[in-house]
Amino acid sequence: MNERFFYLAERHLQGNITPDERSELKDILDSNPALRKELSEQEKIKEVINKMQLKNPSREFWDKYWQNTYNRAERSIAWLLIISGAAVVLTYAAIEAAEQFIQNTETPWILKLGIAALVAGAVILLVTVIREKFFSYKKDQYKEIQR
């Protein structure tokens, strides 16, 4: 099968082949019965496909399509604002808590040291887990494969 055959077969299947092209296709098919069989199979499947169409949703669906897309855009902006706001508030609260904890003279230094080690350990653990996940994802050769 060569490019010319694919071209002529396609023209034939779409019903817009010219008389010259039809005679050229006939010559190819006469000289190669296997291609005739292939083309006949293509005609059959094409006939089945021609009987079907993609399901068309209701008119209301199309009327609401833009509105739904717009609503999604608004929602994503809302989420972005909520996440940014939460990040600012939480960071501020963490800094304030840390400051008060450090400045608090009543807390024994051993407890301060213990809590600092706990927080540092948790942060390091979090960073390693994230880094590991990130690198294993990047190196995963099978990530394109549906599991």
Place this chain on the structure above:
Amino acid sequence: MEKEAVPPVERTILFEQLVKENMRRAYFTALGLTGSHDLAMEISQEAFLRAYKSFSRFDTERNFFTWYYKILKNLWLNLKRGKKRKRVLRFLEVKNELYQDDSMSNYEQEELKDKLEKAIQLLPEEFKEIIILREFENTDYKDIAVLLHIPQGTVMSRLFYARKKLAELMRSMV
């Protein structure tokens, strides 16, 4: 020459117009790829949303759908990879005029439709997309070549092999 930035309000109006012009094609392409109405609606709208977010990078002189299709396809591939989908195979219908066709009963037509739906969903992705674009959306060869980044000759040979595979799959369902 550097392009002038489109003001936000005009950009939104332009984008709305582009969504309305392309939503049918977007939805039907997604429907063909996913085989599900809900997923098609979900990813076609999400792809519009992502397109909007990077709309400032879009060259308005170029074909919007070509640009959009890339986003849609990536989104679909990521979604497919990310989770096992519940397959809902109801995305085709028998053309209305054929219900009056006496050569086949409605039952036979429905059965044929079910088989075709299943076979399309079993096609490799590159065959599935070309069948949807050409056979169900009537996209011309030149546009398919641009959308899939392949030469026009390859469009025709790929279509041929896609139909061949489809026929094989349908035969195996007997």
